[in-house]
Amino acid sequence: MEFKCPGGGNFGTPSLKIKKCPNCGADIELFSTDVKASCYNCGFVAYSDMNSCIFYCEHARECIGPEAYDRIMSQRDDI
Numbered sequence: 001m002e003f004k005c006p007g008g009g010n011f012g013t014p015s016l017k018i019k020k021c022p023n024c025g026a027d028i029e030l031f032s033t034d035v036k037a038s039c040y041n042c043g044f045v046a047y048s049d050m051n052s053c054i055f056y057c058e059h060a061r062e063c064i065g066p067e068a069y070d071r072i073m074s075q076r077d078d079i
Contacts, residue, residue, distance in 0.1 A: 019046050033068055035075035 014031040026041035054060045061069040
């Protein structure tokens with residue numbers, strides 16, 4: 001039996017969200033797999049609005065893969 005995410009989400013291709021840097025007004029690119037990203041112009045750190053099952057699901061590592069899971073979890077400031 002193949003594992004299927006209990007939440008049923010599709011984690012295929014990451015989506016891109018553009019935020020305006022509040023410090024200099026440049027665009028900051030945040031992919032759906034990013035917790036935070038730095039502004040290429042001034043270095044300001046912007047955080048994603050991510051509220052994901054990745055942070056609480058016991059199957060998250062298996063679901064998104066160990067590399068993505070470790071990268072996302074290592075970028076969190078609240079753990």
